[in-house]
Amino acid sequence: MELLDPGAPLPTVARAVTAGALRILVVGSASVLGPGTSGQAAGWPARLQALILARRPGLKLELRVRGARGATATDTAGMLREELARKPADLVLWQTGTVEAARGLEVDEMVEALHGGLDQLKAAGAGAVLIDPQFSRFLRANANVDAYREALRLVAAAHGVPLFRRYEVMRHWAETDTIDLERAPRNARTAVTDRLNDCLAQAIAMLLRAAVAEARAATP
Structure with missing residues (x-):
């Protein structure tokens, strides 16, 4: 499926899987906590863990x-700092953009937080995947969501990290x-x-x- 083209490799994850141990950190707003599901085990992070x-x-x-709930990129960048200080990660799945779009917050503030966070992850030797806003007809009708999606695409490209185009x-x-x-x-x-x-x-x-x-194919 073309929408699932990562656009960049994840060498840190390839090395971790080869070594037999993988540490994943998921950060984001409410959607990472599985609101509206039948329980924590039904949220996408728990389901991803089960699939892997x-x-x-x-x-x-x-x-x-x-x-x-309501966490912005600046908020989640703070969560990243706290979690990495407590324990390292091989991969960070960073969901952001929905709150900014819904509140009409400054795109530049989100971008600045993302650049800083991704620089920190690179320095810590962790890979990253950015996850853009969730699709909603209400959000599309009441917010300029495309501006935030495009900013996320550009940040991911600038740092050479995959972007999951959730929207x-x-x-x-x-x-x-x-x-x-x-x-x-x-x-239902x-x-x-x-x-x-x-x-x-x-x-x-x-x-x-x-x-x-992709990472393994690029390894000599």
Whole structure:
């Protein structure tokens, strides 16, 4: 699927997987905590962990999640600093942009926080994947979400890190009637949210596999 082209390799993850141990840190706003799901195990970070272990049962995998409702890129950059000071990571999955778009915050502030955070991750020897805003018809109608998406694309390109285009992936699912949370009946919302999180985890896992394969292909 073209939308899951990572656009950059993840050599740190390739080395960690080869060594048999992978430490992943997930940071973001409320969506990393699995709101609306049937429970914590149904959130996409937990589902991603299960998918990785199912594919590589011998891998020693540690996945930590830090997030908060309304957290901006500046807030999550602070979470990164705290978590890296406590324990290193091989890969950081950094979700951002939705809160900024919804509040109409300055794009430049988000970009500055992302540059600083990604520089810190590089210095710490950690790989990173940026995750852009989630798709929402309401958000699209009431915010200039494209400005934040484009800024994230440019930051990812500048730092040579993969970008998971969550907005486009979710829009594709909604427009093809695959998963459309906004139009799901109220009594089906939890089940649809669980399915959405599972599909997001599968998509991120595919992107990670592609980025690791790119890294291995580039290794002499």
